[in-house]
Amino acid sequence: MINLNDLVFFVAAVEHGGFAPASRRLGLPKSTLSKRVAELEDALQARLIHRSSRSFTLTDVGRDFYEHARASIIEAEAAQDVVRQRVAEPSGTVRITASVPVAQEQLAPHLPRLAQRFPRLRVQLDVTDRFVDVVQEGYDIAVRSHFAALPDSDLVQRQVRQESIVLVASPAYLETADAPAMPEALEHHAGLLTGPGGTRWNLAREGAETDAVQVAPPARMIANESQVLRAAAIAGLGIACLPESLCRRDVVDGRLRRVLPGWHAGRVTTTLVMPHRRGQLPGVRATVDFLVECLGDG
Template identity: 70%
Template sequence: MLNLNDLVLFATAVESGGFAAASRRLGVPKSTISKRVAALEDELGVRLIHRTSRSFVLTDTGRDFHEHARAALIETEAAENAVRSRVAEPSGRVRITCGVPTAQEYLAPHLPALARAYPRLQVEVDVSDRFVDLVQEGYDIGVRSHFAPLPDSGLIQRQAAVERIVLLAAPAYLAARGEPSSPQALAEHDGLLTGPANGAWTLRGADGASAVVSPRPRMVANEGRVLVSAAVAGLGIAVLPEGLSRAETESGRLRRVLPHWDAGTVTTSLVMPHRRGQLPGVRATVEFLIECLAQKQGAR
């Protein structure tokens, strides 16, 4: 029977990128971690890691072993938490990954309340727009905003919010340029676009009609807050999620254009690896965030 502590040291070294980083993370001497991983390799009779003074790379067998070792540790953690959850509030570390706009607009307003609700929970948020493999990188929750359904990846998916993407402009812009009365009239207006290849907007009406229109490109930016600021400054018409622009519409700095038309919807979902999704701390975090995001959506 393998030593569970050796699995912990091995998995932490892999996920930290080396023995030195694992030593700092665990507070265990680097030499101890190295010796225990070597002993693990001896017991298995196979090399798990190619390591030199400059590199630390898993072998193919090591990658397979890490996947199963990580699953075993998660099951062990789940077993412990299943008992602890009966006598204590959610606790432990919960790792969340999300993109920059999602962090700013959806998580930042609610994380302080989450911390107050569960003081024994340690939440780690990694904000990055790169693709993150939740299973391989050891994340508990991924918060993803998407325009199309997420692919079937074997992850648990929980839909948190769906919001319309609407057309907005500053009152001063509309006063100067006139208010479009139909989607086709947008061709005579300045557009604030999300990318050079996104010059055409596909709109749908409340009656089921659809239209594809191309405004005059005025500014291109792939970040929503930049487009909000440009619209408030009166540079043109933008298509933006309702939630992203709610403060500006409620204050009157932006106004709906063609209110019976929209440019589709954006969905915010929470995704979790199956095993980690069963941990009490992860479940509590997911339910808390879904409730907060649902309330935000209902506040429209």
């Protein structure tokens, strides 16, 4: 079995053009390098280098051996870097961008624990509903909620969660207006809608996603913010379509009740988007793993 350290000495001698320059670079005596490479040749029972007072050239087998030895050293350094990055305590600034609903409903409950878990990590959250160019604006992570698949790009995408959009109303509303048994009955109920362009709901039965039914309930209130619609539903103004996680606690506590529980109005996906190289930094990787852990639980 050869001494793997001798590979380092051999590769250094080749890359620096001789034992003398390699010894200066490594800070070791020239005689030590020469002796170790000679021992390597003895172990291999092959001549790797043609030595003379004025030349330092590789033999044919030496050239082949050098390519493999160099690749082995590169792999060893890569393995060391993996361990170093894993054990390094995350630090530095991680810039995150998210829309207002995502920040309020998904990130706000968890980011304080991220700061507590990694004291040397500084999280900078930019909350905006405008389109953000992650690369050009220097963000490490974008947290995006979307109904359709994100377009292909050079960015790394990591899907965190997918949840249904469900119909809910207050018990008081459902006592005064008969709870609909089928989607078509929603045409006779007060709708809490997301905008002038969102007056129709496309409903699908669980397990039969292709059999969609489109309904247009009369608008009782229109708002492009989910918390406003949630509050209106709790107040008994009508039926709203909301992300399941947003109204789950209200359903458990009895403030809201599911309407048409076997149906949903689409699904919303949360995805972490990041530049490829930024995702390799320990602080960014720790933040991504944390968000997957927290948001993935719903």
